[in-house]
Amino acid sequence: MPGHDLLAGLGSNQAGAAGFEGKFIKIKAGAVSGDNGESGFGRGALGVDTTNGKLYINTGTFGSATWIVVGTQS
Secondary structure, rough: OOOHHHHHHHHOOOOOOOEEEEEEEEEOOOOHEEEEEEEEEEEEEEEEEEOEEEEEEEEOOOOHHHHHEEEOOO
């Protein structure tokens, strides 16, 4: 499977995939943390801020995401 198909698949719902629900990855220009409270991304989902080069992880739930920056990125 070509890489771009795999990445697109990770942005789709992953229901039933090893207990994970929702989408696994979110890619957007700007801080992903501005989207706290949104639904559709399971706990452990990754968010990529393409403007500032930061990585986030959802520590919330499928119903209400809490996007936390990973590490001490500045």
